[in-house]
Amino acid sequence: MNTSDSNSNIIWHEGKITYDDRCENLGQEGMVVWFTGLSGSGKSTIAVEVERELIKARKAVYRLDGDNIRHGLNSDLGFSAEDRNENIRRIAEVAALMKDAGLITLASFISPFQEMRDFARKKAGEDNFIEIYVKADVETCAQRDPKGLYDKAKKGEIDNFTGISSPYEEPEEPELVLDTTKLSLEESVKKVLTEINS
Ligand SMILES: Nc1ncnc2c1ncn2[C@@H]1O[C@H](COP(=O)(O)OP(=O)(O)OP(=O)(O)O)[C@@H](O)[C@H]1O
Ligand SMILES: [Mg+2]
Structure with missing residues (x-):
């Protein structure tokens, strides 16, 4: 565990169980599977099915999802660039803790x-x-607009909407790209499971 951000009055308290012990107990490696993409691209839809398949395979898995x-x-954060960064900073910390607990953690965030x-x-x-x-x-x-958000964004009812009034930086070196305009849901799920198991 990295203790470098702790200030001098906060001392890391080491436990007696290591990450490897937890993995051995669960019979799997901890992992963070991070889904990124525009709203409506299919992150949650795919992650939900991946979670179901992993549970069927008796894996320990948990899903973190943007809206939830x-x-x-x-709940205290908005959608300014600063709040978006803080949103992801907290999620990244939580996802890393879950990984450290040995869980396959599926994170779906724009x-x-x-x-x-x-x-x-x-x-x-x-x-x-x-x-x-x-x-x-x-x-x-x-x-697709599953939540009706694009409609609202175009009417100017939502500020800082990614893809409309706020930028989206495409991943530079993702482990996997799922083009959901070409792949079926089943095909995407299969590719994710293959990547997780590789
Ligand atoms: N090939 C496909 N793969 C995944 N989703 C698809 C596909 N084709 C159509 N869809 C539809 O696209 C929509 C994707 O919505 P979803 O809520 O998963 O997006 P999201 O990326 O999680 O968005 P948000 O960032 O707003 O949470 C769903 O209604 C889904 O049924
Ligand atoms: Mg979603």
Whole structure:
């Protein structure tokens, strides 16, 4: 565990159980599977099915999802660039803790900035992080509009909407790209499971 951000009055209290002990207990490696992409690209839809398949395979898995986290842990945050970064910073910390507990952690967040995705990778550790770019063009996402958000954004009812009034930085070196304008849900799920098991 990295203790470098602790100030001098806060002392790390070491336990007697290591990360390897926890993995051995669960019979799996901990991992963070990070889904990034525009709203409506399919992050949550894919992660939900991946979670179901992993549970069927008796893996210990947990799903973190943008909207759900904004109901609780991050309910104090908005969508300015600063708040988006803080949103992802907290999620990255939580995901890294879950990974440290030995869980396969599925994180679905628009996470539009490369810097913050790199932060999440650093927290989890390079060997335990899979970045998945769930790719769909903004026109397709706006057509799907499962939450009616693009409609509102175009009417100017939502500020800082990624792809419309706020930027999305495409991943530089993702482990996997899922073009959901071409792949079926089943095909995407299969590719993610293959990546997790590789
Ligand atoms: N090939 C596909 N793969 C995944 N989703 C698809 C596909 N084709 C159509 N869809 C539809 O696209 C929508 C994707 O919505 P979803 O909520 O998963 O997006 P999201 O990336 O999680 O968005 P948000 O960032 O707003 O949470 C769903 O309604 C889903 O049924
Ligand atoms: Mg979602």
